[in-house]
Amino acid sequence: WIGILVLYTVHKGQFDCAGGGLLHSYLLVLLVLLAAIICALSAIVCISMRGTISNPGPRKSLPKLLYTRLLLYLPEFIWAVVGAVWVSDSSVHCEKTVMSVIFGTVVASWIIIVFTIIGVIIVFDPLGGKKTVYLTDGVCRNLESSQSGQLLYNVKSTATRVWEKRIRLLCCCIVQDDDHRVAFTSIAELFRAYFSDTDLVPSDIAAGLTLLHQEQDKMESCPKEPEEVLCHSPSSPVTDDLDIELENAAHYMHFAAAAYGWPYYIYTNPFTALCKLNADCCGNRPTDSDITGSDRHNFHFGSILKITGLQYRDFIHISFHNKIYEIPFFVALDHKKEAIVVAVRGTLSFEDILTDLSADCEDLTLEDVLENGFVHKGITQAANYIYQKLINDGILNQAFTIAPEYKLVIVGHSLGCYAFSPPGGLLSKSLADYTKHFIVSVIVGKDLVARLSMPNMEDLKRRIVRIVANCNRPKYQILLRGCWYEVFGGDPDNFPTELDGRNQDLTQPLLAEESLMVHRSSSYSALEDESHLNSPPQYPRLYLPGKIIHIVEESSSKRLCSSDIKYTASWSKETVFSSILISPKMITDHMPDVVLKALNSLAQEHGACLSCQTR
Incomplete structure (x- = not known):
């Protein structure tokens, strides 16, 4: 926006040419549109900084702002099309410098739109709310012939297909024979089983890993009994x-x-x-x-x-x-x-x-x-x-x-x-x-x-969820301070992570409103009851x-x-x-x-x- 404003100010006296009015209007409307987008994004950033990872209550107005930003994509796309048409119009005869500036602006707009679409495709979770029907195996057996059991089967099948498509996309450059197809299905089932009971986004996982690193450094700095080696x-x-x-x-x-x-x-x-x-x-x-x-x-x-x-x-x-x-x-x-x-x-x-x-x-x-x-x-x-x-x-x-x-x-x-x-x-x-x-x-x-x-990965998942759920720092503070700690070091004892409640049990179901683990899943049960941590593992060690x-x-x-x-x-x-x-x-x-x-x-x-x- 600042760049376009500077370009408009510098060249505002050079639009007195055939078709120059169209280009002048394009820049003015684009400035107004970008200003509205900046306001929406600023509001999204401010609201996103409220609360903690496991306490989304202060962020309850965020969906409305996201939908507002989504609606702004429509005029942004339309205006990018209009700009492309006007800048390629043969009836427009302005100075070469002005045409180059407008052309660069149009190209930049299209680049931003394309990369935004690619980013949404990458981070979008097509499963979405389907994770809410995740049930334990015991409930699944009771509902084996019921409508709920069929729903659970459909959700698991959908999740496996989604992961399989992702893996095929990543491996699109290799020749895929029967061995590859069997491996894709097996790996997709593995990822489905691992992520099906979590409601964590990549930034949540990054914050959890940062907190775990600091906690491990604290434990290493404490005196401990010699290992049996x-x-x-x-x-x-x-x-x-x-x-x-x-x-x-x-x-x-x-x-x-x-x-x-x-x-x-x-x-x-x-x-x-x-x-x-x-x-x-x-x-x-x-x-x-x-x-x-x-x-x-x-x-x-x-x-x-x-x-x-x-x-x-x-x-x-x-x-x-x-x-x-x-x-x-x-x-x-x-x-x-x-x-x-x-x-x-x-x-x-x-x-x-x-x-x-x-x-x-x-x-x-x-x-x-x-x-x-x-x-x-x-x-x-x-x-x-x-x-x-x-x-x-x-x-x-x-x-x-x-x-x-x-x-x-x-x-x-x-x-x-x-x-x-x-x-x-x-x-x-x-x-x-x-x-x-x-x-x-x-x-x-x-x-x-x-x-x-797999048992170690399950253990890591539970530790991430527990430490994130009991940390009362906003996610942006965890990530910023964590980056400083990883790059420049510091004393982990002086790092204000405020994990005061990390030894307390999670008392609220974390699904949908305040959830990091899917309710009634095995991992959620392990968080509710410490005895589950000693239960037989899902995977052989x-x-x-x-x-x-x-x-x-x-x-x-x-x-x-x-x-x-x-x-x-x-x-x-x-x-x-x-x-x-x-x-x-x-x-x-x-x-x-x-x-x-x-x-x-x-x-x-x-x-x-x-x-x-x-x-």
Whole structure:
């Protein structure tokens, strides 16, 4: 509005031309229309700042203002059409500067309208009030043959279809076969079940995560009992075992990172990677390596060579083939450790994301495990695919024919027997204990992925709802102060979140008028009665595989930027990762370059200690 007002003031004496009156009228009416829109938006902002997330009473007049703004879209659209017609009229003959100003104004109006429509489509929830009929499974059984039961079934089906359409839209660039369609339906059902009993918008979730981060920082600053872990301390046989595993993990992490190919190499060497790859990858492919899948210009293979430091002849099989449940991997000879290494790539494509999100539980029975176990469906199918390729295609036979005395080591960022940052919800307790004989998981800091499982996500949802419902600060204050805290830091004890009522039970149903959880849903019941928190979970609890090495920073800085970071490592238990921790580093701690940096730091420290002891 200010820009158009300035343009009108500067050029108001230049409309004395053929058709200039039309353009003059267009600007005047547009100024009045924008002034009305600004008034409506200002009122919406002022009303939106009232109350709290769980107390919408002071905002009860907001729907009327929203409808007023919606009505203003009609004259705004009509006037944009009129402006487009007038500015393109051949009978209008004004100065080129004036025409350019009007043309820019019309284009800006259309850009705003288009982006507004796109934004509404993205944030609009087509389910809307249909969430109000969400019932518990017990009520559903009682109404199985009734009209209410049919209504509940229709609502759930509609919600699943909505989520499936969203997922298909996000994955519109990939070829969709039967496996994809099954995965879409499975993932849509998962999202439907998770979000069906909540009435939270994205900004509510952001506010809840901000408050949880501050509360966790407060708890970390308080004295607490030592965890039941085997610490990385000197003169202990357990420590010697840990040091050996850390050295091996640091070595094999290069193979796990190399499986990502050129994206990882360019990410870690942004200024020199392209030049090096162009210089080294212009030759022909080696004939002694079996390479499948697309690798134009040998960029992937060239990056693997650079990262691992191996020679062409050391590779037995390389697969860049990537579909849902079918992930890239390579098999190579590691002469330094005398091992045949199978390196599996982590998540890098939409197909990989679909594999990760196929989080249904599958039964897995092993002779050495007494009770039946449960495993992550998507990752299990990906592991079976690689197993079948290794055995049926004779890849392992070929490798052991070349090096029969070598051992077999499987590595991977998220998947492998040296499992770097694996997802949390992988195996049931019995299978997790069984894998401790041959799997080592390495977790850095507050890695989100290592704590991801459906029970942990349900727990996070309940914690967000509880902390948001009991905070008496307006949402804009939570978000603004939270942004300051995340960027510049501060003492969480001095942060005025005023969570005075966080230990009180929620006494009002939060549906429709004052609701964050859908009334009568399982999550709402858990908020009403603490005993529900100990009730049998909706999803089986799955754990990290094998023995777990947890690496944490010694640095006291909680901000993203920290110089000369030092790390400590210790053996940990799978129960330590049964809750999602909120932190600015919860994503970066999962990145393969961060894991490699931490392992290299610990390996160098261990090497320095050994050299000091020999002296």
